[in-house]
Structures are given as C-alpha cells and as structure tokens.
Amino acid sequence: MNRPPTTPDNVQAAAPQRIVKLRRDYNRWVASETLEDYALRYTPQRSRIGSEWRVANTAFSVASFLVLEAVGATLLVQYGFANAVWAILSAGLLIFLAGLPISVYAARHGVDMDLLTRGAGFGYIGSTLTSLLYASFTFIFFALEAAVMAYALELAFGIPPAWGYLICALAVIPLVMHGIAAISRFQVWTQALWLLLMLLPYGAVWMLEPGAWEGITHYAGESGQGWAFDWHLFGAGLTVGVALITQMGEQADYLRFMPPAQPGRRLHWWLAVLAGGPGWVLPGVLKMLGGAVLAWLALSNMVSAERAVDPNQMYLTAWETLLPYRWAVWATALFVVLSQLKINVTNAYAGSLAWSNFFSRLTHSHPGRVVWVLFNAAIALMLMEMDLFQALGDVLGLYANLAIAWIMTVVADLVINKPLGWSPPGIEFRRAYLYDINPVGVGAMLLASMLSISAHLGLFGPTAQAFSALVAMATALVASPLIAWATRGRYYLAREPEADAGQDDASAAGCGSGCAGSGCAGAGCGGQAGQAAASDRAVPRLVRCVVCEREYETPDSAYCPAYQGRICSLCCTLDARCGDRCKPHASLAVQWTGALRWLTPRRCWPHLDGGLAHYLLLMLVVALLLAGLLGLLYRQEWSGLAELPATPDSLEALQQALRAGYAKIYAALLLAFAIVAWWLVLTHKSRAVAQQESNRQTGLLLREIESHHHTDLQLQQARQIAEAARAQADQANQAKTRYISNISHELRTPLNSILGYAQLLQQDGELGQQRAHAIRVILRGGEHLLSLIEGTLDIARIESGKLALQQGPVDLRALLQEVAQMFELQAAAKGLRFGFDGPEHWPAAVRSDEQRLRQILINLLGNAVKFTSRGEVRLTLRYARQMATFEIVDTGPGIAPAELARVFEPFARAASAASASAPGSGLGLTIARMLAELMGGELSAQSEPGRGTTFRLRLFLPELHARPAGTVRVSGPVTTSAADATGYAGPRRQLLVVDNEEADRQLLARWLEPLGFAVSLATQGEDALAQLQAGLGPDAIFMDLAMPGMDGWETLRQIQALKLQPAPALAIVSANAFDRGLDNDIGLPPEDFLVKPVRRLDLLDWLQRRLDLQWQHKAEAGTGADPAASQGPAAASATLLTAPAGLGLPAEAADSLLELARLGYYRGFVQRASALQASHPECADWLAQLQALAREFRFETIVAALQPQAAGDPLCTPIP
DSSP states (O other), X not given: OOOOBOOHHHHHHHOSOOOOOOOOOOOHHHHOHHHHTTTTSOOOGGGOOSOHHHHHHHHHGGXXXXXXXXXXXXXXXXXXXXXXXXXXXXXXXXXXXXXXXXXXHHHHHTOOHHHHHIXXXXXXXXXXXXXXXXXXXXXXXXXXHXXXXXXXXXXXXXXXXXXXXXXXXXXXXXXXXXXXXXHHHHHHHHHHHHHXXXXXXXXXXXXXXXXXXXXXXXXXXXXXXXXXXXXXXXXHHHHHHHGGGGHHHHHHHHHTTOOOOOTTOHHHHHHHHHHHTGGGHHXXXXXXXXXXXXXXXXXXXXXXXXXXXXXHHHHHHHHHTTSOHHHHHHHHHHHHHHXXXXXXXXXXXXXXXXXXXXXXXXXXXXXXXXXXXXXXXXXXXXHTTSOTTTTHHHHHHHHHHHHHHHHHHHHHIIIXXXXXXXXXXXXXXXXXXXXSOOHHHHHXXXXXXXXXXXXXXXXXXXXXXXXXXXXXXXXXXHHHHHHHHHHTTTTSOSSBOOOOTTOXXXXXXXXXXXXXXXXXXXXXXXXXXXXXXXXXXXXXXXXXXXXXXXXXXXXXXXXXXXXXXXXXXXXXXXXXXXXXXTOGGGSHHHHHHHHHXXXXXXXXXXXXXXXXXXXXXXXXXXXXXXXXXXXXXXXXXXXXXXTSOOOHHHHHHHHHHHHHHHHHHHHHHHHHHHHHHXXXXXXXXXXXXXXXXXXXXXXXXXXXXXXXHHHHHHHHHXXXXXXXXXXXXHHHHXXXXXXXXXXXXXXXXXXXXXXXXXXXXXXXXXXXHHHHHHHHHHHHXXXXXXXXXXXXXXXXXXXXXXXOOOOEEEOHHHHHHHHHHHHHHHHHHTTOEEEEEOOSSOOSOEEEOHHHHHHHHHHHHHHHHHHOOSSEEEEEEEEETTEEEEEEEEOSSOOOHHHHTTTTSTTOOOHHHHHSOOOOOSOHHHHHHHHHHHTTOEEEEEEETTTEEEEEEEEEOOBOSSOOTTTOBOOOOOOOGGGGOOEESSSOOEEEEEOSOHHHHHHHHHHHGGGXXXXXXXXXXXXXXXXXXXXXXXXXXXXXXXXXXXXXHHHHHHHHHHTOSSOOEEXXXXXXXXXXXXXXXXXXXXXXXXXXXXXXXHHHHHHHHHHTOOEEOOOSSOSSXXXXXXXXXXXXXXXXXXXXXXXXXXXXXXXXHHHHHHHTOHHXXXXXXXXXXXXXGGGHHHHHHHHHHHHTTOXXXXXXXXXXXXXXXXXXXXXX
C-alpha cells in the first residue's frame, strides 16, 4: 500500500511518446447531462443539490415490483408456510445487512454500483464480469415485471401477450431516457395512488373475510413435504429469496445523487440513506409475506397452484372480495400496470448504466446511455416469449449464487478490508489508477461462485445444496480478506493519485489515506472521522479536460502522460490510443502473462511472450462463453423435448443424441474460433511490433528534439545575453549621445558669440593690422573647434540613427570631375601628380545622397593629398552592374599593418600622420566609413609602408536611365549676392529675435539692423507672445529652442494658434544640432534650422529666400565718395588688393583661385596661392593678402576681389 506519489513529471518520463491530441466531440445524447445522467462517471457534487427525501423516495419506490409477491407465493407453494416464512425473514435480514454499507458508500462518494465494484476489489476490467451479471439481472427482472404487466393488459383489455410485451417495453423508454429527473417526478406523482391500490385489497380481505387466513399456517406446499420446518426446504427457499440481493445495486444507482450531509442535518441524511437503501427490505418482506397470503387465498378459491403464483390472479382474488368482477379486473389491471411501470423504469435505468460500463471498457466506445436503454428493453422483450414463472425458482436459485458471491465480495471489502487497512479507504474508480484485474475481488467472487454453484448442483450433498446461498456468502466474506491480506493490497491502486495544488484536503488529496479525492468525503472517509467531516467538505474546483475540453470536478479527472494534461474519467475510459502508459505494469496482458509465468516453468516463458499467453486468454474466454451459450440452448431445447409423451428409454436415447449433437457443434465452433483467435493474436503481435518500432523511432526523435531544445535554450540564453549587452550598449550610446548633444549645445552657444562678433569685427576696415591678425586667429581657432564639434555630432547622429540620407538623382560624372579639378590644383601646388580614371560608359544619373558622397570623397582625397609628399594621387571609378567602386591611391608613407585597423577609429591617427605637421581632428575616416555603411556600402584600406595606401569605397548606385530635366545637379558652395549687400529693395521688413542669451540677440541685431531691418528682441517665449498680441507684425521670427519657462516649440505652437496675417516666416536658431533632423509638429523643414554658431551669409541667404528680397549694392564708382567706404568692408578690401605693381597674374591661375574661393575650400586655396607666390613673385604680396583673407574665411571678399576677371581686367597689375 506504500507507493510513491505519481507526479506528472515522473509519469511523463516513463511515457515512450506523446499522443497528438484530437478533440473528442461527443454526440448529442452523450453531451446532454440530462440524457446521459453521468453514466461512466461519478456524480459531481455540484449536481447533488436536491432534497435527501426526494432521492430516498425515488430509491424506495423499487419496493413496488410484484416479483416480491410472486417469490413469496412460489416459496409458499413449493416449500410450505413455515419454511417460506423463515426463508423470507432470513433473506430480508441478510439483504438489509449487506445493503447498508453499499448504500452508505454510494451516497457518500456519488458512485453507482459499477464504479463502486471497481474500487471495492475488482479492478477496472475485472468489474466487467459484475457489470454483465448486473445487466443480466436488470433485463431478467425487466422481463419478469413486464410479463406480469402484459398479463394484466390481457386480462383487462384482451390484448394478446405478444402485443402486451411490446407495449410494456415501449412504455418505459420515454421515462428512462431523461434520467433520474423524470423518474423521480414519476415516482412522486404515483406513490400515493400505488400505496392505496396495494393496501386496499388487504384491508378488504381482513375486514370482509376474516376467516380467509385459516389453515395457511398448516399448508405444506404443493408437494406436501413442507408441513413442518425443514432445513433443506428452508435453505432452498432462502437461496431463492436472497437472489433479490442484487436489487441493492439499483438502490446505489439512485443514492449516488444523495446530497452531502449538512451540519445539523446528519440524522436526516442517515434516515434518508436507510430509507432509500436497505429500507426497501421492510416493505419487501411484507410484500413477500403478503404474496404468500394472497396465494393461499387464491388456492382457497379453487385456483390452481400454477395460477396462484401469478400476481394478477392474487390481487384479482383479493379485489373480488370488495368489488364486482369487472371492477375488480380494472382495479387489478391499474395496480399491476402502475406497479410494473414504477419498477421497470428502475430496471431499465440500472441496465443502461451497467451496459454502458460493460461495453465502454471492452470497445472503448460509448454511443450514449439512451442506446443501452433501448438495448436492454430489446433483450427483455425477447425473453418475454419464454414461460419464466414455471422455472422462476430454478432461475433465481442459480442466479442467487453468482449474485450473492458478487455482492458479498463487495461488502467484505467495505466492512472488513477497508477498516483493517488492506484496502484504500476511498472508492477509486478511475481507469488511470486501477489495476485491470484485482485478484481480491475477482478471486473471491470466482471462488465463492464455484463453491456455491457446485453445492447448488448437489456435488456436496443435499444440505450444502439447500444452503448454497450461505456457502457463497461465507466464502466471499472469508476469501476477500484473506486474498487482500496475502497480496498486501498491492493490486488496488496501480499508482498513487497525485494531489492537485490549490485544493483543500478533502477535495484534492482525499482523506489523506489513499482515496485522493475520488469522490472522497475527506478526513478519513472510511472511518467515523470521515463521516463527521463529510458534511464539511467543499465542492472541488473544476479542471478542463485536455481531450474533450469540457470542465469537470477534480476527483473526476486524472493526469494523463500520453496527453500530458488532465483528462476526465469519461475520456480516459473511452481512449484506445494511450495503451495505459500511465500504468503499463497494471494492464490485463501483463497481469495475465505474470500469472501464467507463475504457473509454468521458466523455459515456457519465451513462448508466452511470443503470443501464446494472449492466445490462451482469448481461447479461455471463447470456450467459456461458447459453453455457456450452448448449455443454455441445450437446456432450453431439452426442456421442450422432455414434455413430449415418450418412454423413459426413448427419452434417455433422445437426450444422449441431443447431447452428442451439441458436443459436436461445440467442438466445431471451438476449432473455428481457435483459428480466428490465432489470427487475431498474430495481427495483434504485428501491431505490437510496429508500435515498438514506432516507439523506438519516437524515442530517438524525442532525444533529438530534446537536444535541439537544449541547443535552443543555449541560443536563447546567448541571445538574451547579447540583447542585454546590446541594451546596455544602447543605453551607453544614448547616454553618450545625450552627453555630446549637451556638450555641443553648451559649446555652440558661446562659440556663436565668438565667431559672430569676430565676423562682425572683420568687416570693420579701420582695424589695425595687429588687431586684424588677432581677429583672424580667433576665427581660425573657432572654425577648428566648430569642425571638431560637427565631426563628433556626425558620428553621434549616425550611431543614434538620426542621420537621414537625402536620396536623389546625381550626375556622377559631373560630381567626380568637379572633385577631381578641386584636388588637382591642390596636388599641383604640392608638386604632386593627380590622375583621374573613369569608366568607359558613364551612367546618365545615379540615385544617391550627393552631399554625403561628396563628403566621403573629399575626406579621402584630402587625406591622400595632405599626407603625400611626392609621387601622385589617383582617383579611379569602376561602375558595373550598378555597383560603383571608388579607389583613392597615393604614394605616401603608408600605414603599418598594426595601425591599419585603427585608422577608422575616432581620434585615431597613424604614426606617420601623427608625426607630420598636417592638421586634423582624426574624425574624417571614421565619419567616412560610417557614412559608407549607412549608404549600404563598405570602405576598406590597403597599405604598404613606404609605398602608399589605397582606400576602396564600394557603393550600390542604381542607374536612373531617364534624366528628368532640372533634376540632375551637382551642388557646390552657394555664392550669394548678399556678401557685399548694403540693403534691400522694397519696404522695411520687421524681424523678431527670441533668445534668452543676450549676446546672441545682440549679434543678430548688429548684423541685420545696418541692412535696414527693424529688429525687435524678446528674452523668452512669453515676451514674444506679448509683443505679438500687442500688435507687432513681424515678417520673420528667429526662435531659440532651449529657453526657461516656455520653450521654443511651445512658443511656435502658440504663435501658429494666433493665426497672424500675413503669416511670418519661422526659423529655428538653436545650439542643438540634433533638432535639425527631427520631425516636428510645427511643419518646419530642415532648411529653416540655423545651427549655432550662425554664419552671416547663411542667415542673409535664408532671409533672401523666405522674404524674396533683392539685395542692393553701392556703385563701384561713386560721385566723389571713397569707394572703400561706399561699398563696405569687402569692397574696400578688394580695392586694397588692386594696388600692387607687377606684370599681372595669368587668367588661368586667377580662375583656379576663383573656383577654390567659390567652393570655400580653405586648404586648397592657401596651397594654390603659395604655389603661385613661388612662380609669380611680383604678386607675392597680393597673394599673401588673399591667404590672410582665406585664413579668416572671408571668401566672399576674395570672390569680390577676383570678380574683375569676369570683365577681362588683368589682376595684380600696376595702376596707371
């Protein structure tokens, strides 16, 4: 009894494979709980909510069956009054004592007789024997009662018995189809009328014919041998009476609906159980005695003994003492029909449950309880054609031996084995936890049956023959405990039911003694403590079946390793695919093989495993069934022949011939079944081998799946680690981006003031040479710092994904030619050769971001020219299949292999570059590679120290075959006419500058007011809104974003909400470069963002575009005014440049300087000017002034100074 609990984990580990779940949809009859009435299942507690007395009344109504009167009359006629009375009283006492524990367990655990038998020592398949026995009891008594009813219909209406049998069978079906609900209502409605019709004839006879009972006590029976008490006659009568013990099964089928005992109502519960259980014995005994009395009354009225045992004749004789004959016939017919309907609904109901349990376990199929109602009625209808009353004593006597053996085995387990601890205290009915065969119940019943039947046949003498019922009873009561003790109860539970988490002790783990909630009342349900706690148990929680997906109470389900989930007892019963994987050691095949191994020597075991054991089991079952069937046919046939008029010798010869004929038929059929059985065994063996191979392959597959699962777990862990590292890196990257953004903002704000005022001071022509040089140094330092900030921000934008490419059509040939011309001049200034090789077939246009492509090429070519001191620099393009490969090759010092991988890291420079005096931030190559990867390409480098370096850029540049007019362009530095503007045409424009930095506000005002703009200043957003609401109507608004209080974005929203007319142009002036590329709800494009430090030309260019301005310039020749004073600082500087003497600068050289100035390429311009100083010393001073302007980034002044070439005037020539 001590077994480790079976948990889902270790059960699943033992399962060879998992079955793919197929949802089971039951038919309409099975799915309806009203029609099915919990067949194959225990009655859930949520359905046991009716009245105790209503259930008791339904069960008590079984006492209405008239077979009781027929049995009493038969005992009187066959064994005499004295023996009949003592047999009836003794049989009633035995039935009451045996029925009490059965009734209590059925009511407490909510199980019918079939489920109770399973858990009381018979096992899952072993109880099919009792299910068949129980089902045969129901249809035999159904036929008996219906035959009595048919005779009443014949008596009252003249209906032939054949039609009467059909009517009696069909009349019951509608009531039984709808289960206990309809049966209970029918019993309640008919109970009072039935009692009146039953008691009235007895009272009439007692009152009107008091002398009718005289002489009954001296009646010796039809044979005349029962005039006194005789042990043999008493024993035979007791055997017939005790045969009614099987009626307790029908009581259990009703009592399973008994609601649990409630606190304060335990007495009511016990009284209801007694009344609905063994309580029927009291009226049953009285009815049997009454049947004997009515039989004596019929015999006194000259009725034959054969007719006197008929209940119709009994009650007709009694009613005739009260009513005229015709009325007596009607009253008798009404009473008989009512009585037989009340009992036959019970017989049909119990039979449907028994057949459901029997066939579901053998066929794993359940068409519904209603089908078995019809099946049971059909069998009874066929049996009605037989004359059952003449052989009633023999039939019930033989049947009693089997019935008593079964019932007393169950009783022995309930009252002996469970209290002694040899059997689990609960009633476990679920297939998942039971052995198929429990030798305790099956062995005890078979032993008791064989002994009692042998005694009944007279093999042990006349005394044992008379008391064959007591032999069966005593044998069962002794054998069951002995076998349970010998086996130590190991065959009750195949595995311990697992406790369900979250359940209380009563509903989940049962009583704690092994029942595990299978309808358990909790707290030691088998003892008095459990009885006291039965009313306090809670309704178990509901769980969903993994197969049918319906909800069931926890005790009605079990964990299934094949389906890997909880499965209801109904689906578990009907499943044929699992192969009992939850209990492989408890199957019938394993148990049968084990039994044969115990009986045979070891050398026979291989043959048993090869299929012989299966074959012997099939042949044993077939031989017994075939012998029983042919024996019944032989007995029936001989009964008919024995009544023929013939001599004893001829009858004996006829019997021998009949016996020989049936023996030959039996042998022929047995041979045929033997061949079929062997074929079935071979078929089963083939399936078993195929299943074993399938299990082996499945095991290999499961191991592979487990390996993959383990690998997947490792990959998942690695991915989680990688994701965590990436998230950490993203957080660090975001923190770095925020830091760079904040630092950029903090640096740009003062740098805006530094560069802005430096540009403003540079325009002053009255500055001395020393101050002008200081201003130029400030500008150069500021521009270098700005380049570092821009490079750092470019990297941060790319890493954070905030740098968006501006894809568009690009004239690749024009772009490369322009870049090549730019660096050809710079290379020539250093004495280097510059080469450019393009493809043979140029694409008309390609799709790319022209600005970023230009940036990459300028960075690469700039580095090549910068770090190459002799030799050449070459730019090569190969274009094939829309893939462009750019190669920049130089003959510089090269890069060591150890340093080559670091040149793309931020602020990293090779040793040759670091040792050189060439300036640089160390961010150019980093930005170039990141831009290349952002554009979907790659940038790589190859180098050999002392021979040079090759940078290779590969980009996917899809060719655009159509060239729309005006779409292909090569953008370069925009030269604006605002460089030397002194004003603008048209009315005066109003501007509003909103910035919390005083220096930034004043800088814009000093730039714009000399040009004629009316500039209003606001320190914050609230101030700007106040001015606008006061009537200020600006043409343009310059808005800072980071301001205390209301920020720039909210201020712009408020301004848009004012709906000013005309709407002003809006520009953002911010030190945060990240805001330029972000989407905004204001609708400002990136062109309206001016990043601090603001360049004056960019500001004027924006005003020209947005306000459609036409700049005004002073004439070159004024009316006596100083040209330098009239044209502004740039013009003044240009005038100063035309003063030196010399032969003049060639036009080709001047053009190269002008192109570099327009491009704004500082280093190229300075290097080209230095080369021209060496070749044209007469222009050295003039070129030195141009270099000074370039160092101050005053390219607009340089362009203005070089403009005379457009008119054909020579530069650097003496003034006449």
